[in-house]
Amino acid sequence: MGCTRALVANRAVRLAGVIALGALSGASSAAPLGPAAVNLAATATVTASSEQPHLPATAVADGRICRPNAMLGEFGSWAVVGDTAKGQAEISFAWPQPTTVAEVVYVGRCAWGEGETFREYEIRAEGRPEPVARGEFEKRAGPQLVSFAPVETPRLTIAFLSSHGGANPGANEILVFSTPTADVERAVAFAPNSIWSDHAVIQRDRPVRVWGTSADGEEIAVEFRGETFRTLAAGTTWQTTLPPQPAGGPYELAITAAGRTTRCRDVLVGEVWVASGQSNMEMPVEPSVWPSKYDGVTDHAAEVKAADVPGIRMFYVPRVASGGPLADTGGRWQVCSPKTVGGFAAVPYFFGRRLHETLGVPIGLVDCSWGATYIEPWTSLDGLHSIAELAEVTAVATKDKAEYDAALAANPAAPPAAHQHQPTRLFNGMVHRLTPYAIRGAIWYQGEGNVGDGMRYFHKLRALVAGWRDAWGEGQFPFLLVQLAPYDYGMYKGSKDPYKLPALWEAQAAAAALPNVDMATITDVSDVKNIHPPDKRSVGERLAVVALAGTYGADTPSRGPIYSHYILEPGRIRVALDTGGFRLASRDGKPLSWFTIAGADQVFHPAEADIDGAAVVVRSADVPEPKHVRFGWHKLAEPNLANEAGLPAAPFRTDTWTVQTGLDE
Template identity: 45%
Template sequence: MVQWWLTRMMVMAVVVGVSGALWADPILPKIFSSNMVMQRGRPLPVWGTAAPGEKITVELGGQSASATADAQGRWQLRLPAQEAGGPAEMVVSGATATVRCENILFGDVWVCSGQSNMEWRTKNSHNAAEALPAALQPQIRLFDVTNNKAVAPLPLTEFEKSPRWLECTPESVAEFSAVGYFFGAELQRELGVPIGLISSSWGGTRIEPWTPECGFADIAELTDIRQKVALANPASAPYQARLRQYLADTELWLTEARQALAAEKPILTKPDYPQELVPLTGNREPTTLFNAMIAPMVPYAICGAIWYQGESNRHDGPLYFYKKQALIGGWRQLWGQGDFPFYWVQLAPYNYGASQPYVLPRMQVTQTSCEAIANTGQVVINDVGNIKDIHPRDKVTVGKRLATLALKKHYDRDVAVWSGPVCVDMTVAAGKARLRFEHVGSGLVARDDKPLSHFELCGAKGIFVPAEAAIVGAAELEVSAAGVDVVHAVRFAWEQLAEPNLMNREGWPAGPFVVGEVPVTNDLQERIPEAAGYHPLYVLDIAEKPNYHNEPVPYVVDRSKDFGGMAVERIAYCLELQKEGQPLQYVFVSMDAFTQNLAQMGVPTAQSEAFFQQNVTGMTIAANVPGVPTGMNLNGGNIEFWPSNYGPQNQANVPNASASAFDFGDGGGKAKEKGYGCLQIHNYEKKCTLIAFNRWGGGTCELGLGNSPQGNLDWTFTSNAGQYSLRRLTVLVQLR
């Protein structure tokens, strides 16, 4: 925290200047203005700038405190806690000037942050015609950072533009966060105290930019982000060490260049400036939005925060837990208010594309898991979403549910129901699963009085099938499916378009869940005898437009931790493709292990540093695709695995390959560079591509079984993934 404040003050010195003459009058940050709400019941930090050595006195509510500006003109003090009420006036007095903030109320201040669904304006919510005329509420005050979007490589002490506190009126709230307003209005109605709302959101942004640098510390799963941020921070030891090394390399080059000039000899180009030292300035880069849109208000006393974000991180899956932990922990550390309440909205159903139906429920379940973080909570809204619109217009329900959650968990109000049904236990008997729920209110019901929807059972084969569910008692369900005699697991609402009808009688819906143990089985061996004896390592439902360079590869199955340290004897790949209404096609290829690095057996990424352009031995091929050679222990196998761009040149001198067309002998691939991407398996003796998966760094990817009938044999430049309704890659291993 000390380093954060030092960095922050360095930025202030650059922005404001070091001349005391600039600070002759006391200056308050923009978070302090007339009409503000200051947090009740908590000591109130007040800070600003003045002339170095100038004494500043702040009077508020009959109390006063003083501080002396330091050598850089900074001052900060704390005023005693105040009871709810107002209006009051704050007077900041220096040696020659006075600043006044009028019409101040004391109540509860909430930060409202996230991406576009938090940013969504009240005037665009579906009930705006009724809500806006009723929004003349002087006990609610609004501070809108969202309309002052900015990024910064280091924490700022001031907002770049000029937000100010406004009384809530139909005009001021029309452009304000709808979720934030309806949340605040419900709190004000229930509590009868002033409510201050600070909106700071940016549509389409990820969670990492909203997280301060300190949040990433000590979270091993986020080491790569922590290192990236540190290398871009001039105050950090890694930055300074890397810059010293660059300067030393440059000085050595200068010496050699002068010597070469005198001797009339050639010299190599000078060392390139390390790109990792370039300041982070994009709105998707870690810390940049916190630095510009949150840091300038810290440590303004607050009550808590609400959060509506996740669409842009939906591919993270379980990794999002650690990122949410970093966000919440970082904010709490810098605010210095302990574990203040932090509540969020689970993502609503939406059609993100047919290629990724399970990405959303995995993310939703991860969001639920984040409730393990102290003093947090979540509301589910799969009953008020819109699968055709990523911005559901019903923000009233969202805001009121967040307020109800806060009333129960923070304000300790007597609220009977503040959550939808949550599955807490499963027992199995006679081929049926009995599920027990908490938060059932006065009982479980179907919202539309129809049979309960979106339940699935998993049997011994590890495959989920549609199931029927029936309510048995106030808090239990019985789930069964034809043909499933042994039940291993149940999952619910496991599809991005799922708008399930299970809820409690009070109208709160149940969110997606999986309960039980899902067996990881090699179902390929039931239809491909050559797959017998292999264990699935990775299973990937390939997106039509993947972005595996900038997002973690979203494996449906990832057993790399299970097999860590075990010796792999053989590796197998099976690519399955199916067009709508046509039979499933596949090619299965196994080979002697070409690496023991499990990460490099999957989709080659710059992070895994996978690069293989080599022959493989002991190749066995099984396929139902015409023209693909099959057999056991075949010669002539080779692989081309890399994350980068590549060219048609036959760089590895593969027999039978062309030097001018993309096929089974290409070149230019690199291990650590992000680019087109190539995962190809060939039989060069038969002049045949067996499996091709190209272009996962952006745009429509390319998939092929056997040789492409047109253009390049290895399917490069076909952009054909949209032709298939099923696209699945399975990586398997045979252990010693």
């Protein structure tokens, strides 16, 4: 009855290597492979004795094999309801006509917890009194093969006979073949990148790359909007390119190879932005999906009710640190609705909502963030190498990469562990896998972890931006950053120095002058006692108006006044500002605040400041011969200088005197 345990085990070992490494052993083929065995599960009606609503039985026949250790709720999983499984569960494949079957490939769940497994199984063919195969699956994520004598049946059932303590056992994918000689290695090697899944949003008006893994020489066919695009896998990867598409949808994108078809349903074409950074970018809309110290965004209950916006989708990139670049780590798209938006990263959500309302096209947001991280892990090694001022960091990252490569070569099955604080680790584990995907631009909200860097942060931003643009290969795409809100970083960093944060602001403002880089100032959207200000809507919308003006050419105010130059006048200093054509104003109607002035002694005193056209005139009776002015130059500064559109002026200083961070160059 069925194959022996030895055959299952031996074939399973070989197949597991394919899934874990995304590669096949053996010499590279020079010619395309012949026709592959067809996965019969794709044409079956799939039902189960028990299933969870978000992890249904149909997921095992969706053509997707997600990688080991991907998210537990990955789109390739079926799980049973523990209370109704009663120690066993069945999953069935039914066809309209009797079908010959002879082989089953069971791909275990992509993530396993202790006790979450069924092991003993029987395979039953309708019309046969006895099981056609029985045995025991191993508790692991990879594929395991069961072969048996060919049998013709309208329904094949896999019965899991006993639960070993788990409430949610199940499967990632199940493949069914008609012959025991099916080339299963080819079938399980084929996998589109996880970002190609249901509800995806692809970038309009640009060539769009579609890619994934497969056996060397495999032909891949991608069908979209009535056209078919073909390519051959080279080594273990493949890639083809769709021509530019106008905004629209929903559409279906089908990818076929090795007898399997993966269908991406409900695909929209619109605008795609990557959102990255640390906790302020990661913060969700609702408090229920964040530790209790975070109470959600301002008016979160009302925001959730108003979130029936299916034209906005968000792709969550799993948090993975790696010493080398990873091709795929899982993830899935979610459609914006009152049921899902609570878990959406709030800043990109509000950013996308404003774009959606204004542009009238679908918006795809890729959440690639991780709280309490530094800028260095998000930067590529190539980006670090491009900036001479970062030689010390680059040397550390280069040494780490060499050690990683050596350890991986010695034991390919066990990549060395990596930490999210090490340079390049998050670029490798989270950003690199996205770089073939066409995007419009990126938004960046980070710096809390780098307070104290001073102008060194400017060089780090240069490296980050250069590395990302080089990796995507789409030119100088827009890169929009958030200038941090005022906060008592002395309390946070164990220092009383009030100038560390302004020094970082200065670095962020300097980066905003780089080609196609811009910045949103949020000194008026803060809580100096809360490092996570809850008004994420204002932050996201402020980034959106920067994008609308700079990227999409909208005639809208996008930034507050920016320092231009100063003129020394008797007893006062005239500070000229770039107002963008808007009048200067006090946003609260009170006298201008947070101006200080100093003479040659470099001692700054509080100053009076008055608006005079496109300039501010600054004076102090304590400084009869002033030399320099500073504005908002304190970690707690919430100044009121703005333009008539209500956008705040960015902090600045006219001097180049040493700032008391201890880290200035």
